[in-house]
Amino acid sequence: MKLNQFTAGLFATLLLLGSTTQASDVRINGFISVVGGTTLSEGNNLTTGNKSTFQSNAPTNGRYDDDISFKPDTIFGLQVSSNLGEGLSVTGQITGAGGEDFDANVAWAYLTYEFNDAWSMMAGRQRIPFFMNSDYLDVGYAYHWMRPPTETDVAVDDFEGVSFIHTGYIGDWDSRLKIYAGENTAEAASLGPLGIKDMVGVVYNLGKDNLQLRATYMVTDFYVDALAPFGQGPETPVSAYFFGFAGKWNFGNSFIMAEYVGYGFDDVIFSAGWDEYTGGYVSFGHQVNSITPHITYSFSELTTASTTNGSPNGGLDGSEDSSSITVGVRWDFHPKAAFKVEYQTRSDDSTANIIAAKGNLLETDLFSVGIDVIF
């Protein structure tokens, strides 16, 4: 959602609140990540006549090629929040991402109401909690990588709707349940406009000291908003599901995190032939003072089909697969900033007919350097 009159008004109201109420009631926070990177060789020749590139961010379609670029992962965000007392607070967050030429985007704009110590509600624009790292995907400072594994990344990242959250305890464990519902539209690089509606999902987190476990399930209607026969359109969506399991364990100065997710459609998606996807990663890091070297294995498998209900859909019967090894170092050189260097080597494991038809689309080596700051 681009900045429009409604959201501009919301921010004006927040700022006005800031000037009319106690200064301590309004918080302004922000983050910025400046990242430069390049693929280590020229892209592979594709059958379209183009060279392959590395898509580092699906929602913004930020892409690297063999020229050094600072755009794909560079992002800034400004958050204004105000606690209005008696359980009510409002928050707005505007981001500008290099992948979208730094156009201001309202990433979050919601009100929170706490019914009591256990139950709260968030209403407005918020992040779809697909992955363990989804909520803070834009905030590079919050994780060890330059970016969470691209094998677990989807084009739609926000929704307009409502979430109900229950927090409680089971013995020594912290329990957090989130139930959410809403809709959104987005622009995907390969498919153009697409949308989700009648989305309902649930996320459950269980945590104890340094162990975090997470499970999620969501169902939604999904459509590609292009002219038939290249898309379903909003009036004839297909049902889709999403599931995920994740865990993170800190032990001493080391950590392991892992995630496994999948999604699928009850009808193959037109023009892309998407059918079922699974992906995941395992990541290990060890902190020595302010330096954290880390290594990650990640993979994704997307099966595609050539027909939908017996009619050709533009896709191929096969599987678009990739796997990556990523090694990097995070250096917390400042209390509010981290410096990162990262290398990722990705191989294209797709079936031969897909490589023959499209070219070696996914094979890339990427090197990137960046600084994340929060304020």
Next chain:
Amino acid sequence: MKRKTIKTLLAASLVSATLLSSVAAWSGVAVIVHPSNANSLSQADISRIFLGKKKSYPDGSEAIPVDQKDGSAVRSSFVGTVLKKNEQQIKAYWAQLLFTGKGTPPKEVGASADVRQLIAENPALIGYIDSADADATVKVVHQF
């Protein structure tokens, strides 16, 4: 009689001076609340309050944690022992919560003396200070 009293006083003050100095030398960390706060708090309760997972004391009254200034030795010790995280982990933790509407980090209010003074004035607050700085204006609920 009088002499005995003086002797007793002297002995008592010697003992307390020794105790005090040993406390100062040990220099642990004390978690403190307002003297009127009657809640008994486990280390898990304290951890949950400081990690933003719990916003009230066991009796239901509001709990507001206050942090010491970034980089203080008392803070590092508290974060490591009670919150079981290191400085970088706690910063990443708050970055994850802050920008996703899940919580805001406790306010930073300087050093032990500043924390003690604020807590002496506000029954909702909870903080941690150098044990040697604890006095009758606050109540110690946990020490390590």
